[in-house]
Amino acid sequence: MVNKVSDPRGADSSGIYRRPRLVLRLKRFEDLPSLLSKPKSYPSPIRMVGADYSQTRCVGGDGGTTVDTAGLDRILEFGENSVRAQAGVRVSTLVKALAERGQELPLTPEMGQISLGAMAMTTLPQASYADGMSQLSSCICEIKMVTPQGKHMTVTDRDRDLMRVLRSSFGLLGLVHEVVVRVRPMLPVKIDYQVLNLKEFGARYPALIGAPGALRLHVSPFHDRITIERRTPAESASITRSGIWQIKQSVMRNVLPAFGSTVGSVLAARGLRAAVLSGMHRALSGGSRDVMMYSHEWMRDMPKEAWKARHTYSLWAFPQADYPALLGAYFAFCKSYYKKHRYRGNVVSGAARLHQDRGSLFSASYSGPMFTLEPSSSGEQGWDDFLIDFNEFASSHGGTPTFNQTRALQPEHVAKSFGERAKLFRALRQRTDPVNRLRNSYFAYLLG
Numbered sequence: 001m002v003n004k005v006s007d008p009r010g011a012d013s014s015g016i017y018r019r020p021r022l023v024l025r026l027k028r029f030e031d032l033p034s035l036l037s038k039p040k041s042y043p044s045p046i047r048m049v050g051a052d053y054s055q056t057r058c059v060g061g062d063g064g065t066t067v068d069t070a071g072l073d074r075i076l077e078f079g080e081n082s083v084r085a086q087a088g089v090r091v092s093t094l095v096k097a098l099a100e101r102g103q104e105l106p107l108t109p110e111m112g113q114i115s116l117g118a119m120a121m122t123t124l125p126q127a128s129y130a131d132g133m134s135q136l137s138s139c140i141c142e143i144k145m146v147t148p149q150g151k152h153m154t155v156t157d158r159d160r161d162l163m164r165v166l167r168s169s170f171g172l173l174g175l176v177h178e179v180v181v182r183v184r185p186m187l188p189v190k191i192d193y194q195v196l197n198l199k200e201f202g203a204r205y206p207a208l209i210g211a212p213g214a215l216r217l218h219v220s221p222f223h224d225r226i227t228i229e230r231r232t233p234a235e236s237a238s239i240t241r242s243g244i245w246q247i248k249q250s251v252m253r254n255v256l257p258a259f260g261s262t263v264g265s266v267l268a269a270r271g272l273r274a275a276v277l278s279g280m281h282r283a284l285s286g287g288s289r290d291v292m293m294y295s296h297e298w299m300r301d302m303p304k305e306a307w308k309a310r311h312t313y314s315l316w317a318f319p320q321a322d323y324p325a326l327l328g329a330y331f332a333f334c335k336s337y338y339k340k341h342r343y344r345g346n347v348v349s350g351a352a353r354l355h356q357d358r359g360s361l362f363s364a365s366y367s368g369p370m371f372t373l374e375p376s377s378s379g380e381q382g383w384d385d386f387l388i389d390f391n392e393f394a395s396s397h398g399g400t401p402t403f404n405q406t407r408a409l410q411p412e413h414v415a416k417s418f419g420e421r422a423k424l425f426r427a428l429r430q431r432t433d434p435v436n437r438l439r440n441s442y443f444a445y446l447l448g
């Protein structure tokens with residue numbers, strides 16, 4: 001029914017320790033109930049894995065059975081407002097297929113290696129355009145899954161409370177094999193950039209957050225520089241396809257590669273940091289300020305094996321109202337940490353504005369509008385220690401973490417940020433899966 005992989009992965013070069021006893025390649029979702037019913041052949045915990053790109057041990061093998069969903073790779077049905085697909089389909093595959101039909105997702109991430117199963121079940125905050133939609137999981141309007149007891153279940157967003165719990169349940173309440181994702185007609189997006197120092201950012205902040213559009217920031221604590229990228233859907237733009245393509249080439253070649261994750265791999269050699277950073281700012285000030293592109297064109301495919309990206313980052317979200325002050329404190333924290341420990345990660349930290357989104361229980365912007373802060377690194381020595389102190393900084397400044405993108409998370413961070421929501425989830429999980437068929441040690445530690 002499923003292929004067994006004889007050499008399960010242990011800790012890989014990304015430093016994430018996995019250690020399942022078995023890795024199974026699932027071909028047919030119909031096999032899930034029988035797999036769940038045989039703990040002797042398929043030891044607990046049963047953990048689903050999509051693209052395996054998470055930054056934490058949320059997949060976590062623990063001597064159990066890891067189920068790889070890559071074989072569930074069919075897009076089943078395109079509709080006017082939604083698309084039905086299996087859980088192993090990658091977001092990049094879906095987004096490209098939608099673009100051919102003139103459609104797009106309400107939110108498009110920058111990385112393509114996200115499985116639809118993970119999209120439905122994890123917290124993936126994205127630079128957002130409007131209230132109610134800042135987690136990728138909020139694009140999901142139907143989930144087909146198998147419960148820990150092996151029962152098939154279909155949940156739609158008519159059942160809002162259940163959907164809210166499932167949308168950040170990390171495979172602890174059931175195994176997802178099919179989803180329906182909301183789509184809309186494709187629109188060109190105008191992208192403009194502005195480079196400010198911290199003082200200017202603080203002074204212009206009310207206007208920056210008051211204007212429409214999605215905001216992505218590139219924050220350089222050591223250079224006192226914040227690059228603001230604003231994405232505004234150009235509903236009435238009359239831009240020709242070739243016009244968009246020309247601009248896209250220049251952005252892709254000159255600007256985007258200098259940002260975010262690819263920077264990590266390029267910057268492995270320490271001396272290159274300053275060169276690349278100034279290259280980015282040269283590119284920004286070199287004229288590519290107002291550009292137009294379709295959202296699928298900013299998505300990049302990472303290497304097939306997660307560890308090859310050689311890029312690690314961590315993510316916390318902070319209340320929008322105090323964000324300029326938070327950035328000031330972060331700049332001071334990074335400088336003082338460097339002075340004391342001679343360590344700094346990648347010089348540019350990412351950030352994104354999140355509108356309030358209560359579509360999932362552990363949404364990073366459940367309580368109100370937020371901005372993320374995402375320090376990154378090539379994983380060199382010092383990063384793990386930095387994260388311990390950064391987590392204390394983030395938690396004491398009112399930050400909200402995620403279970404799949406916040407590294408070195410501790411139970412007290414979870415309790416402080418999620419409070420009653422964590423208790424509610426724990427109670428529900430215990431009732432749904434009393435024998436812990438799906439729970440791994442990572443979630444046992446953080447959520448009980």
Ligand SMILES: Cc1cc2nc3c(=O)[nH]c(=O)nc-3n(C[C@H](O)[C@H](O)[C@H](O)COP(=O)(O)OP(=O)(O)OC[C@H]3O[C@@H](n4cnc5c(N)ncnc54)[C@H](O)[C@@H]3O)c2cc1C
Nearest residue numbers: 048050051052053054058109110111115117118124171176
């Ligand atoms: C270099 C890099 C760049 C990144 N850039 C972005 C970005 O631009 N935007 C963004 O949103 N994220 C980004 N990420 C984060 C990444 O997308 C997320 O961590 C996401 O979880 C990855 O999806 P996945 O398929 O790899 O999930 P996995 O790591 O495979 O799984 C995540 C969790 O979901 C559970 N799960 C998976 N499938 C199922 C299923 N079918 N049923 C039940 N549970 C399931 C797993 O058990 C696990 O707990 C980036 C990561 C890296 C390393």
